[in-house]
Each structure stands twice: as structure tokens, then as C-alpha cells.
Amino acid sequence: MSRSPSLTVDLHMHTTISDGRLAPSELVDLIAATGLDYFSIADHDTLGMYLQHGEMLERFGRRAISGVEVSTFAQGRELHILGYGVPIGPATLDGVLTDRKSVRRERAVQIVTKLQEQGVRISMDDVVRQTGGGMIGRPHIARALVESGAARDISDAFERHIGSSCAAFVPSSTLTPAEAIAAINACGGVSVLAHPTRNAAEELLDSLVDAGLRGIEVWSTSHLPHDAARLRTKARERNLVMTAGTDFHGPTEANPRPGTSVDAEDLQGFLDLVLR
Template sequence: MKPTLALFEADLHCHTTASDGLLTPSELIRSAAELGLKGIGITDHDTIQGWREAEEAGTNYQLQILRGIELNTDWHGKEVHILGYEVDATSDYLNDKLSYLRQARKQRMLEILNRLELMGVHIDVDQIQRLAEGESIGRPHIAQALIDQGYVSSIREGFDRYIGSGSPAYVGLHKLTPEEGIELIREAGGVAVLAHPGMNRLEQGIPAWVEVGLQGIEVAHSEHKPEDEMKFRAIAQEFHLLATGGSDFHGEARKPGVKLGRWGVSIDVIQQILDLVRCKY
């Protein structure tokens, strides 16, 4: 049976096995091409590891690749995710900071496993390392291990019972502030975009983030209601920001119901982002 075609030309928020997605970069690009997408953004957490494979696959499938990254930041106890598009992969400043953030992820993983052990739930470190095919370890890898060991039946149950915020084995991740995340992306020559602001009601922070260099808002997203999209599209217009969009695709088992290409933008938004990269600022 042929896959359902994408609703948009470009999906600018996708994850691969380089972080916590289920498809390799090449598998993701092949799936995107089969759906009829013209462009796709690779936005793994704290790593650019998947870029090269994605670009090679993009050439094979004649699909435009937007190179990106997603940074987790904290603002008054709320998670704020910042997408960075077309950062300079050779930036020592960027790579040093990303290495530090990935090490913090590994340390958190060890602390979570220790808490689980105290609860009588044994998950081996090596099992997590095998599940995390890329260099960026996330809680979904731990949730998958809980499924594999028979402790839970789904990713959601793993978060709710053990490792989600407020759960007994939860350990917070060391995070940058939004300002630090935006500045890191801009210093590395990239375009800084606020991801899915409707999830945590982040509208009050936007004026200050614009002041430090925010250039876009992810308006279309799988977690946004129609009224969220209308609100943040209006805010993007008010502050002269790019209106971007993407599914936040990870794979069906990891994010059920979040389909590749069901949220996104027209292909010309990629060109708008590339034009910003070339601008002097």
C-alpha cells in the first residue's frame, strides 16, 4: 500500500537515530521522498552527527536538506526548545558546547539508572548505549529499555511511572538559558528559531528573546492546536520573525500519531532561512 502523501512541501523538525529518533538519517530521507516531501530539517538533540548521511541521502533522492539542531533550555522552570538551522559545523565554540551538553546527558542517564536500581528496576548501562545508536542519549532510550525488560508496555508508561517530570526516578537535565541557546546558535552562524512555543505557553518570553537574536517561531507543530498556530503566526508577524513548522517526527513507537510531513511549511521557507544565514548581522 502506498504511503499517505505529506500535507506540506517541507517538514523542518525531524529526529533520527543520531539522537532519539527511530529512523537513521538515510531511512528518514527515503521515507520523506516516498511521501512526496521536497525538503526536510534534521534537528537532533545536541548533535550534528546525522547531517552527512542525511545530505548524501538527500542527493540520492533529490530532497533538499536543512541542517539543524535542537537545544533544550530552561526559562523559569519551563522547557524552552531552540532550533538552530545551518550552524557552522566547524565552529569550535559550538562543538565544545555540544560535547559538554552530551556529557551532561550521559551523567543524567547514570543518575536515573541509579534511582531505578534503588526501586528494584535494573537497567544495564550497556543496554542504553546500544539503544542510543548516536552520540546523544535521551530519556526515550531509557523508556525503551524499560519496555524491553518488561517493566512497562509503552514509552508513555515509562515516563509516567518512572522517568517523567514528577516521577520517582526523574532527574533534570542541565540546560542552557534560552538566551544562551540563541547566542550559541547565532555565534555559530545559524538561524535561531523558537520550537513549539504553544506546548509551554512561552509567548511572554518572546520579546526578550528577540532582543538577543531570535529569528523565527515554529508556528506549525504536532502539539499545536489551530488557535496556537494563529496566535504564534500573529506574534511572528508582529516581531518580523520567520514562521516555520514541522512535525517533530521521531517514529511511531516513540511519538505515536506524529506523522512525517503532516505538519510543516512550503519549500520557500527553507530559502528564507538560507537567506538569513547569508545576511550580515
Template sequence: MQDEINQRECDLHTHTRASDGMNTPEENVRLARERGLAALAITDHDTVAGIEEALLAGERDGLTVVPGVEISTMAGGQDIHVLGYYVDHRDETLLARLSELRQTRERRNDQIIANLQQLGIDITMGEVIGGLGRPLKPDESIGRPHIADALVRKGYAETMRDAFDRYLAKGAAAYASQPRISPQEACAWIREAGGAPVLAHPGLYEDDELVRSIIEQAKPAGIEVYHSDHGPEEEARYLALAKEFGLIVTAGSDYHGVRQGQVFHGDIGSRRISIDVLDRLRQACRTTGL
């Protein structure tokens, strides 16, 4: 009976090495099947480069792959992420817009490296990219986890979490941010690409008034209630918020793979929800004025 239940569930937030994950898209699909999931979303940061491979792997392995993206935005002075589900990953306008976002991400990364160097840390972007063990493709992106990994490898931090807490998290010594688009713009982009926008991991922003404001202004179709960094209290708050605004409730592990022996943020399938949510997301893609 438990196997039947698991096969009706999905994880709607995972990353691949197309952005700051460790695995290929095909490996994420394999892990999802091993954990008994029926569906998996690929939601890399500001890129859809991993979707095609994941779709092919899902078709071969009998697992539903939801094409997605996680768009970087800014509101209230902090980074806000918006997930887009069922976007047309071949849409030329979307691809051009995501390319611009990756350029912003590159400028942010360069500033972080400069800040680290000013702190006396011997690190270069070349060393960060070298840690990939392969060439970086033009449509892939580098994120803070890559920089954190380099800091651990070079002995400047004990763990990935230590690297973030000391240097990379908001308010930490080397944190940097660049001007970004608003959540409203991201939601519009996602809809224009045929998708359904969902506000990602609201608990990470530690500002529920900001979250409420984003929902009111950007009008996402859904909210990620169940996330690896949400506890029961956060889940209850955002479930109530979803009910208040009539939002689709989603769940995602935010899986990035294993770095320095640690899973970041959570393992595939550690946060999951009924596959029935996919029908609601697809319906949202067909509905205007959400």
C-alpha cells in the same frame, strides 16, 4: 495539483539515530521523498553527527536537506529547546560546544537511571544503550526516549507515553535535570556558527509568559508555530506571537521514528510548511542583530 503543492513543502524538525531517533539520516530522507516533501531538516539533540549522511542522501535523491541542530537549554526552571538552521556543521567551535552539552545530557541520564533504581526499577544505562542494537558513537547522544523504550521492554511501562507520564516527564517520579545554558546563549552559538535560531515547540512549555520572555531576551529569528503536539488553539496563539515580534514561522513533525509500534512525536510530513520559509531562514543567517 495536490502533488505539486506537496512538492513545495518542508518538514523542519526531525531526529535520527545520531540522537534519539530510530532511523538513519538516509532513511529520514527517503521517507520525506515518499511523502512528497521538497525539503527536510535534520535537527538532532546537541549533535550534528547525522547531517553529512543526510546531505549526501538528499543530493542523490533530489531532496533539499537543511543542516540543523536542536540545542538543549534551560529557562524559568524548565528545559527549553532552540533549533538552529543552516549551521556550519563542521565548525570546530560549535562541535566543541555541542560535546559539552552532550556531557551534560549524560549526567542527566545517569541521574534519571539512579532515580529509577531508587524507585525499585531494575534498569542500567548499559541496558538502555544495549537497546540500540549497535555501538554508540562518540558524537551521538542518548535521550529520554531511549530510557522510555527500555522501560517498556522490561515491562515497567505499557507504552512510551506511559513511561514518560509515570517516570520521565517534568514532575514525574524519576525526572531529572542538569544546569544548562540559556536560550540566549544557544541563539548566540547558532548565529556564530552561521545559522538562524528558532524557538522549538513553545506549546510544550505550558507557560506563554516564559515564551514571551525568551523571545524578548534571546531574540530568535523564528518560532515553531506548527508542531505535532500543538493543537489549533496553540497554533493560533503562536502565529499571533510570531506576527507581533516579526518572527519567521516554521513547522516540524519532531519525528523520532517508531518505537514500540508508536510514532513519536509525529510522522515525517505531518507538520509542514511552504518551502519559501527556507529563503527567510537563509536571509536570517546573513542578518546581524536579529
């Protein structure tokens, strides 16, 4: 079997503008040191990286692909839709991204209130201290729970306190995936289903394709190798482009750097759409 050359890419990374642990400049320095062939910083519900720090990415030329990860909600579960190659401007994805910061803060307040009602000693101040001034997400609440001793570690915090099956869970969005997909496609972006195995998003794949979904994140650190093989088959059957990302939120022991290896041939469909 002949294999095409492999590329090192990471099309799914976060900064402190949403819930990542590295500031934009720190992440950009790490990307430069790592030497990725293509990458995208896709913060949750904001293009702040591009609107406020676009100049940091100029040196990467076409290796840097614009991106955003939009939170949506469908059939009782949270689904994340990535939008790539969107044009950068204050009105981009207006209505989908507008006011998300206040929506996310309001959601955190609701979760913290529910936790307090359950007797967990945690305050909004504890959570806000974890954010570094960026948008609030559940990882910040998880870190505050660990710091306060209410959870052993981040996964324990999600499992027992703030995961989607917990009493304190509040959905982050009333936006539907179809609305996010339509908005991303309408501005010329490429809509991609993020980490399809999470929250069984994969079950909804065909309805998302009907709504105009263009691609699927086949390689993700949330997947096992057999997941990627199955998702690759599904992508090919449905004529979807394939992407790869680690959902990098900062260095960890297992993943000190962003990036994953992918066959150039498998990424070509995506690159053709996004680098047009």
C-alpha cells in the same frame, strides 16, 4: 481570502544519531520517497548528520537545510532551541555542542540511578540497548521501562517515571536558552523556539526575543490547531519567522511519514533568512 500555494515541509526530524528510530540513510530514503519541498534533520545537540553523512543530502540541494536542536534549561524547565542554516564544520557551535554525548550519558546514568532507588528494575545496559549506538535520550529510558514492564507504554513512562515533574527527573542541560540563541546567531544560523507549547516555553517567548530569538515553530504535531493560530499571531506581532515540523522520530501509526503542509507565504520569511 486568497491563499498562497502550500508547501510540504518538515523542518524538525531526528535520526538514530540522537533519539530517532531511523538511521540517517533510512530517514533520507523516506524523505526522498515522501517528496518534501524543504526539510531539516535537527538531531539533539549534534551536527553528526552533516559532519558524518553530509553526502547523503547532496542530491536534495537547497531543499535540505542544516539543523540542530539544542537542549537548554531555564526557570525550572527544559527548552529546545533549533538552529538552522548553521555552517557545517567541526568547530560549529563549539562550546554549545561539545561533549554533549558524554553529558547526555551522564544524565541517563543519574536518571537510572534515581529510578533504581525508587525500586524500578532497570539498568544502564537496558537503556543503552535501545540507542543503536547513538546519543542517549529519555525516549530510550522510556522504551527500556516499557520493555521491563515498569511502564505500560512510552507516555506512561514519561507520566509516572521520567517526566519533568517526576522524582527521577534530571535536567539535560545547564545551558541557558540565551546562550544557545547567541551561539546560533553568532555563526550565522537562525535560532527558532521548538514546540513552544511544551513545558510552557511560550511563557518565556518575550525574554527569548530579547535574547535574539529569530523564529518560532508555529506548526508542530505537539500543537492543537488553535495553538498554531495563536503562535502565528505572536510571530507576526514580534517579527519572528515561522517554521513547521513534526518532530519526526520515526514512523508511527498516526504519522507514517514526515512532513506537514504550510502556506508558502508563511514560510517565506524563514526561507529568506536561511537560503540567503
